[in-house]
Amino acid sequence: MPELPEVETVVRALRQTIIGQTITGVDINNSDRIFPDKNEFAALLHGKKFEGVKRRGKNILIDLSGGHTLWVHLKMTGHFYYLPITDPIAKHDHIVFHLNNNGHNLRFNDYRRFGRLRIYRTDEIMQQKGLVELGPEPLEITSEEFVNLLSSRRRMIKPALMDQYFIVGIGNIYADESLYRTRIHPRRLTNSVSKPKLRELHGHIQKILKRAIKMMGTSVDTFAGVNGQPGKYQKYLQVYGREGEPCAKCGQAVRREKIGSRSAHYCPRCQKEPRNW
C-alpha cells in the first residue's frame, strides 16, 4: 500500500499537472468505490477547476472550484495517471477526467478496486469519518510531542506506528525501516522505550520519510508516479523485503515474522527481543 512518501509523490505531481485545469467531462467506467452516486459525482466535477492538492496522512484532498473537495484514498493499488489522450484507456482506468488542456487527461486506475473517491463540501471535509480521527503528521510532530505520544501509551510499537489514528502515513515498509535503524524490536512496548531512544526514532522516521519523498517513493509492488515512473527508494531498504539476507550492521540474517497483523522485518541481533515478554 502506498505510504506517506508515495502519496506525497502523487500529490506533488498532481500539483504540477492538473492545477488550474478545468474538467470538461468525466467517464465513469466503474462506480463501486465513489461517493456520491455516479450521476451526482459526475455533475459535481463537470466544469470545475482543480484549485489545490493537499495530503493528510495517506489521503489526497483535491480542492475544486465551487467549494467542493475530491477526497481520494489509493488503498492497495489505486493510481493516478496523467497521460496523453492518445494513450489507450486501460482495463482498470475506472475514472477518466477530461481536461481543457494540452492533450492530456487524468485517469484513476485501480486493479484491486479498494481505492476510494469521494466528494464533500470543502468546509465539511475534515469532519468526515476517516479524516477527523487521524493522528498527527510524522513530518510535523516535534520530537517532544512524539516522545510524549509514545510514552503515554502501552502498545506494541510496530502496530502503533502503523495505526493511522495514532500517527499517520507510516505503513509496513517505513515502520520496519525506522525501527531497524533505531535498533528497537518491533514487539517492544511504546512506554518501555527510553526517551532518548524515542527521540532517535523520531529523527529516523523523519529522515527516512524525507529521503523516500526525494526518491519519489518506494516501488516494491505496483506503486508508480502519475507519469508511470517507479519510485527509487527500494534500493535503500535495509530490512523490508530482505528476509534471510545479512543485516548490513552485523551480518545476522534478517528475520520476517508476523507481528500484529502484518509481516515485520527485523534483525534479531540488532533489535533485541524485549525481556519482559
Ligand SMILES: [Zn+2]
Ligand atoms: Zn543486525
